[in-house]
């Protein structure tokens with residue numbers, strides 16, 4: 001097994017005709033870490049991977065694997081393993097032949113190939129499938145073959161582009177754990193491309209959130225979820241209730257009082273001073289909002305709907321005069337009076353100050 005190496009992109013950019021797929025983008029993936037590239041369709045995730053792999057030449061910038069500048073190297077000289085959404089296995093070959101392919105290309109002898117293939121089959125738990133034809137495998141099994149095939153040459157970097165995208169929800173969740181376990185065990189520096197925020201949060205050490213060819217925030221799953229810096233990040237990483245208002249003044253203990261546009265007042269905790277009179281917007285996650293009696297709450301709202309989602313209740317509420325509903329998730333059912341009117345509150349710590357002015 002090779003030692004873990006870091007991967008670095010320095011000001012890499014790429015255009016296709018008029019479309020600037022990547023603005024100059026820099027990224028440092030630490031040795032042994034699993035980094036998720038998360039973002040909506042068309043934001044440049046695959047383009048980033050293709051540049052790392054050497055299938056696309058960047059217009060500006062460089063790619064480093066370890067200390068080595070690989071920008072000019074062809075794909076087969078970069079010591080990479082790759083897995084894509086559409087397995088791209090060789091349909092006329094057995095499982096073992098598929099996995100052995102990369103070794104054969106490198107001129108590894110038959111006995112060594114077999115030993116290595118068996119090692120890989122053990123790793124992805126497919127030992128008994130060695131001689132099966134790949135079209136006799138389930139989607140999840142095929143994806144494991146694809147993973148084994150990408151790891152057999154002992155690459156320094158593993159690139160995964162929506163590797164679980166074609167699987168149904170249950171299998172997908174199981175494979176997320178399995179893939180993560182294998183990645184940890186090998187300590188291989190990996191990039192996982194996904195547009196599924198849950199997948200990014202559960203599988204990676206850090207998440208880089210992309211939008212329109214740029215990385216807009218990078219951090220641990222907890223950081224990007226709990227402390228998104230912009231409205232885009234807060235909404236992309238899950239449901240977010242956005243509130244706006246004007247700072248009324250300091251309330252002590254690093255907290256500020258905000259007069260909400262939706263009516264009422266709320267507290268906001270900020271790490272830096274907030275000027276009185278400043279317009280702010282902030283997000284509160286649905287699981288951080290509380291339904292309570294109208295007195296002593298920040299806002300009054302009317303319960304419109306409640307649905308049971310298996311492990312929690314989701315409430316949809318409306319604040320008088322506001323179009324956008326407020327969502328609340330709770331473990332147990334709330335007490336709602338006959339007229340549906342309840343108070344909403346949250347702790348100052350759960351209010352996430354957003355850096356960007358909301359679009360009008």
Ligand SMILES: Nc1ncnc2c1ncn2[C@@H]1O[C@H](COP(=O)(O)OP(=O)(O)OP(=O)(O)O)[C@@H](O)[C@H]1O
Nearest residue numbers: 016019020021040041042043044045046047048195
């Ligand atoms: N070969 C190409 N020719 C022209 N435009 C391209 C090409 N490849 C990508 N693009 C454009 O570059 C932008 C980024 O594409 P990319 O495939 O990197 O997005 P993505 O984030 O992987 O999206 P998805 O989640 O849909 O896979 C898009 O606007 C896309 O249309």
Ligand SMILES: [Mg+2]
Nearest residue numbers: 045046047161
């Ligand atoms: Mg893509």
